[in-house]
Amino acid sequence: MDKQQYLLELEKELRSLSKGEQQEILADYEEHFESARAKGRSDADIIEGLGQPEKVAKEIIAQAKMVKTLEASSGNSMPRAVFSTVVLSLFNLTFILGPAIVCFVIPIVLYVCAVVLFIYPLLLLFQDGFTLIYANKIFLMLGSIGFGLLSFVGGSSLMKLVYRLFVNYVKFNVRIVRGRSA
Known part of the structure; x- marks a missing residue:
C-alpha cells in the first residue's frame, strides 16, 4: 500500500464525517506523509507507524463524536x-x-x-x-x-x-x- 491508497481508504472510512472535516484530516495526513518522506522514510514505514486506515478512522470518528458531545452541552x-x-x-x-x-x-x-x-x-x-x-x-x-x-x-x-x-x-x-x- 502506498500513500495514495492509504489516503483513499482513509477517506472511504471517514465518510460519516462532513466533507470539511474529511478534507482537513486528509490534508493533515498528506502533510504527515510529506514531512516523513522528507526525512527519508518510505511509504510502507510511514503507514506502519500510522496504523491501518480503518483503525485510524475509528479513532478519529470517536474523537469527533466526543468533541461534538462536549460542544453540545450548553453552559446552563x-x-x-x-x-x-x-x-x-x-x-x-x-x-x-x-x-x-x-x-x-x-x-x-x-x-x-x-x-x-x-x-x-x-x-x-x-x-x-x-x-x-x-x-x-x-x-x-x-x-x-x-x-x-x-x-x-x-x-x-x-x-x-x-x-x-x-x-x-x-x-x-x-x-x-x-x-x-x-
Missing part, C-alpha cells in the same frame, strides 16, 4: 447536572444504600449456606466414619445436598435480579443527571 445544563447529582447522591445514600446492601448480602448468604449444606455430609463422614450411624443419616445428607442446590440456584437467580435492578437504577440516575425525562 452544567449547574442543573451538578444539582441533580448532589440531590441524587443524598437520596441514594439515605434511601437506597441500605436496601441495596441487603439485596446484595442475601444472595451471598445463600451461597454460603449452599457451600455449608454441600460440605455437611462430608463432615458427618469424617465425624462418624462409614458406619451404621452414617447410613442412617443418608436421607439427612441427601436433604442437605438438595437444600444446598436450592440455596445455590436461589442465590444465583436473586443475584441476577439484583444486578439487573442495580444496572437499571444506575441508568435511571444517569438519565436524570443528563436532564432527560425518566
Whole structure:
C-alpha cells in the first residue's frame, strides 16, 4: 500500500464525517506523509507507524463524536447536572444504600449456606466414619445436598435480579443527571 491508497481508504472510512472535516484530516495526513518522506522514510514505514486506515478512522470518528458531545452541552445544563447529582447522591445514600446492601448480602448468604449444606455430609463422614450411624443419616445428607442446590440456584437467580435492578437504577440516575425525562 502506498500513500495514495492509504489516503483513499482513509477517506472511504471517514465518510460519516462532513466533507470539511474529511478534507482537513486528509490534508493533515498528506502533510504527515510529506514531512516523513522528507526525512527519508518510505511509504510502507510511514503507514506502519500510522496504523491501518480503518483503525485510524475509528479513532478519529470517536474523537469527533466526543468533541461534538462536549460542544453540545450548553453552559446552563452544567449547574442543573451538578444539582441533580448532589440531590441524587443524598437520596441514594439515605434511601437506597441500605436496601441495596441487603439485596446484595442475601444472595451471598445463600451461597454460603449452599457451600455449608454441600460440605455437611462430608463432615458427618469424617465425624462418624462409614458406619451404621452414617447410613442412617443418608436421607439427612441427601436433604442437605438438595437444600444446598436450592440455596445455590436461589442465590444465583436473586443475584441476577439484583444486578439487573442495580444496572437499571444506575441508568435511571444517569438519565436524570443528563436532564432527560425518566
